[in-house]
Amino acid sequence: MKKLINKPEDVVRESLEGMQAAHGDIIKVFYEPHYIVRADAPVQGKVGVVSGGGSGHEPMHGGFVGKGMLDAACPGDVFTSPTPDQMEAATKAVDGGKGVLHLVKNYTGDVMNFEMAAELCQAEGIDVEAVVIEDDVAVKDSLYTTGRRGVGLTVLAEKIIGAAAERGDDLKKVADLARACQANGRSMGMALTSCTVPSAGKPTFELGADEIEVGIGIHGEPGRERMKMKSAKEIVGIMSEAVISDLPFKSGDETIVMINGMGGTPLIELYLLYNEFVKVAQGKGIKVARRLVGNYITSLEMEGFSITLLKADPDMLKLWDAPVHTAGLRWGV
Amino acid sequence: MKKLINKPEDVVRESLEGMQAAHGDIIKVFYEPHYIVRADAPVQGKVGVVSGGGSGHEPMHGGFVGKGMLDAACPGDVFTSPTPDQMEAATKAVDGGKGVLHLVKNYTGDVMNFEMAAELCQAEGIDVEAVVIEDDVAVKDSLYTTGRRGVGLTVLAEKIIGAAAERGDDLKKVADLARACQANGRSMGMALTSCTVPSAGKPTFELGADEIEVGIGIHGEPGRERMKMKSAKEIVGIMSEAVISDLPFKSGDETIVMINGMGGTPLIELYLLYNEFVKVAQGKGIKVARRLVGNYITSLEMEGFSITLLKADPDMLKLWDAPVHTAGLRWGV
Numbered sequence: 001m002k003k004l005i006n007k008p009e010d011v012v013r014e015s016l017e018g019m020q021a022a023h024g025d026i027i028k029v030f031y032e033p034h035y036i037v038r039a040d041a042p043v044q045g046k047v048g049v050v051s052g053g054g055s056g057h058e059p060m061h062g063g064f065v066g067k068g069m070l071d072a073a074c075p076g077d078v079f080t081s082p083t084p085d086q087m088e089a090a091t092k093a094v095d096g097g098k099g100v101l102h103l104v105k106n107y108t109g110d111v112m113n114f115e116m117a118a119e120l121c122q123a124e125g126i127d128v129e130a131v132v133i134e135d136d137v138a139v140k141d142s143l144y145t146t147g148r149r150g151v152g153l154t155v156l157a158e159k160i161i162g163a164a165a166e167r168g169d170d171l172k173k174v175a176d177l178a179r180a181c182q183a184n185g186r187s188m189g190m191a192l193t194s195c196t197v198p199s200a201g202k203p204t205f206e207l208g209a210d211e212i213e214v215g216i217g218i219h220g221e222p223g224r225e226r227m228k229m230k231s232a233k234e235i236v237g238i239m240s241e242a243v244i245s246d247l248p249f250k251s252g253d254e255t256i257v258m259i260n261g262m263g264g265t266p267l268i269e270l271y272l273l274y275n276e277f278v279k280v281a282q283g284k285g286i287k288v289a290r291r292l293v294g295n296y297i298t299s300l301e302m303e304g305f306s307i308t309l310l311k312a313d314p315d316m317l318k319l320w321d322a323p324v325h326t327a328g329l330r331w332g333v
Numbered sequence: 334m335k336k337l338i339n340k341p342e343d344v345v346r347e348s349l350e351g352m353q354a355a356h357g358d359i360i361k362v363f364y365e366p367h368y369i370v371r372a373d374a375p376v377q378g379k380v381g382v383v384s385g386g387g388s389g390h391e392p393m394h395g396g397f398v399g400k401g402m403l404d405a406a407c408p409g410d411v412f413t414s415p416t417p418d419q420m421e422a423a424t425k426a427v428d429g430g431k432g433v434l435h436l437v438k439n440y441t442g443d444v445m446n447f448e449m450a451a452e453l454c455q456a457e458g459i460d461v462e463a464v465v466i467e468d469d470v471a472v473k474d475s476l477y478t479t480g481r482r483g484v485g486l487t488v489l490a491e492k493i494i495g496a497a498a499e500r501g502d503d504l505k506k507v508a509d510l511a512r513a514c515q516a517n518g519r520s521m522g523m524a525l526t527s528c529t530v531p532s533a534g535k536p537t538f539e540l541g542a543d544e545i546e547v548g549i550g551i552h553g554e555p556g557r558e559r560m561k562m563k564s565a566k567e568i569v570g571i572m573s574e575a576v577i578s579d580l581p582f583k584s585g586d587e588t589i590v591m592i593n594g595m596g597g598t599p600l601i602e603l604y605l606l607y608n609e610f611v612k613v614a615q616g617k618g619i620k621v622a623r624r625l626v627g628n629y630i631t632s633l634e635m636e637g638f639s640i641t642l643l644k645a646d647p648d649m650l651k652l653w654d655a656p657v658h659t660a661g662l663r664w665g666v
Contacts, residue, residue, distance in 0.1 A: 002525045002526075002542070002543070002545065002562050002636070003525075003602060004525070004565050004568065004598065004602040004603075004605065004606055004637075004638065005564070005565050005602060005605060006564045006565050006566055006605075011601065011602075011605060012601075014565075014605045014608050014609075015601045015602070015604040015605040015608070016604075017608045018603075018604030018605050018606070018607040018608030018609075018611070018626070019604050021607060021608055021611045021621075022604065022607055022624055022626050055601060056599070056601060058599065058600035058601045058604070059600055063600070078601075192335040192336075192337070193335075209335070210335070212335065229335050231338070231339045232337050232338050232339050232347075233339055235337065263597075263599050263600075264596075264597040264599075264634055264636070265337065265634065266389070266391065266596050266597075266631060266633045266634050267391035267392055267396070267596075267628070267631065268344065268345075268348045268388060268389060268391045268411075268633070269336060269337040269338060269344075269348070270337075270351075271348040271349075271351030271352050271355065271391070272337065272338060272339075272344060272347045272348040272351050273337055273351070274351040274354065274355055275347050275348070275350045275351030275354055276347075276351075278351070278354045288354075291355055293351070293355050295600070295628070298599060298600065300599045300601070301597055301598065301599050301636060303335070303597070303634060304337075305337065330663060330664055331663055331666070332666070333664070333665070
């Protein structure tokens with residue numbers, strides 16, 4: 001294993017120290033338990049938005065903490081659920097008196113621990129609601145998940161509900177909006193290569209020199225099908241069809257699209273993939289109203305990408321366009 | 334070779350089509366010859382700033398075209414110099430009557446072709462100045478270069494001189510500022526793995542399972558030393574020392590720092606590396622006034638990183654902070 005780290009057990013902490021050093025104007029990092037809050041937290045009179053999950057998916061979630069997006073993120077060990085004490089501390093730190101929303105990716109450990117943290121916080125008088133994101137159409141159940149995995153839609157939902165909280169929406173409205181994102185968003189990923197978890201020291205899985213795995217999870221969980229290498233056009237065709245037919249997205253729908261790199265995919269390829277996706281969307285009359293092309297929810301150095309599609313109403317688009325100031329996503333400020 | 338492409342010969346064009354589809358509000362792409370200009374080009378009464386070079390380093394340069402940074406970029410084939418006709422067309426397209434600056438990375442082909450394009454444009458009455466960036470301290474001469482290679486400093490220089498042109502500085506002032514960036518900036522890179530140029534179909538070089546190459550070029554050109562894998566702290570120590578001692582950067586200097594991923598390096602590692610760099614800088618009394626941590630000048634899917642350090646005066650810092658609206662770098666707007 002070659003990695004730009006010191007000791008595997010120190011990766012998360014030392015990376016957080018780097019984030020703090022780089023973005024002290026945006027975030028404040030706490031350690032033991034680890035959590036990241038926006039620098040001006042708690043914002044009085046505003047709903048707090050908290051997410052979290054295993055590390056190794058950067059910039060998600062810590063890179064999305066800041067004005068207009070998350071109030072706090074709880075980073076677990078690499079590909080490992082954060083613990084309830086992280087979530088509890090983060091929730092208390094961002095409670096501005098209007099309640100806190102937990103946005104949870106659907107992995108059994110994440111869901112269970114966020115539930116436990118919510119109970120602890122509610123017992124102390126903080127109003128907490130949780131919404132679970134489960135957008136991966138690839139498989140029904142998976143290695144760490146009952147039901148669908150939570151993947152790329154989380155990024156889009158964090159932006160939209162973060163903006164809603166920022167404009168003053170109350171907890172019920174913010175939670176309803178998160179549920180609307182979940183109801184209208186779908187994703188699917190694929191990989192050319194595995195990644196290596198630092199503490200494991202060897203690749204999570206093996207893929208042949210001419211093989212790809214379509215429907216892969218962000219921790220390398222098995223996908224739908226292992227197949228021979230195909231062209232970008234064919235791969236985008238297969239994945240788009242799976243995503244579009246699932247909701248289904250229809251002609252005339254306005255969408256926010258994310259072509260997301262898994263961490264080791266060159267940007268030149270991501271734009272080429274986006275180009276293929278646009279052709280598919282045009283062919284079906286689906287309008288791409290907004291888009292992200294880049295690395296937003298990664299799997300360490302895995303080569304591959306995912307497609308996320310969210311059917312967005314005018315309010316979602318307005319919230320998407322609202323100013324955001326985080327390490328990983330920034331505009332309007 | 335597994336790559337998310339269609340045909341190797343179509344990669345650059347299809348990726349440009351994706352950029353156009355994604356960022357039509359910021360850029361306009363022309364084909365045959367290929368070049369990218371900001372959507373509102375030419376801006377009358379403003380110095381135009383043009384850069385370019387081989388593709389495969391995205392987001393550089395096309396991702397830095399837009400308000401407050403480049404007026405145009407000329408993408409060559411992957412790791413191949415663009416041709417004079419691209420540069421000539423781009424220069425004419427962004428000429429707003431106040432002259433055009435060519436910012437050129439020091440590779441023999443790039444320098445020669447930009448010189449030829451400048452002559453053609455000057456013959457048609459456009460005032461053109463060229464400044465060559467040669468910031469890589471690793472080796473004296475290299476595979477495609479006489480003298481030092483132009484690498485990460487190009488990103489910082491494009492931001493700073495782009496902002497100067499935007500505020501209305503004349504061509505001489507913009508060129509002087511580019512020369513000041515060159516005089517005060519230094520870089521060095523390293524790699525854990527090679528990358529594969531699509532048309533070559535196999536890795537550019539080979540590195541053993543426990544080997545790294547320190548001082549690598551952005552096209553995989555040989556570095557200073559191939560060595561056994563080391564800790565992040567040791568690697569940052571070696572590279573920082575080479576960069577800092579070269580200018581030399583001194584206690585009390587205010588700097589802009591870039592910890593740049595080569596394309597296949599996880600962000601969690603880049604922040605960890607930044608953390609190590611900050612400790613080195615603090616130990617030497619060098620102040621990190623601004624920073625970028627991420628993928629800005631890449632080498633396709635190469636795993637590795639580079640360090641760039643620019644000694645910045647107050648005007649450079651002010652220009653750094655000025656609004657920028659490009660696909661790859663955005664703030665204040």
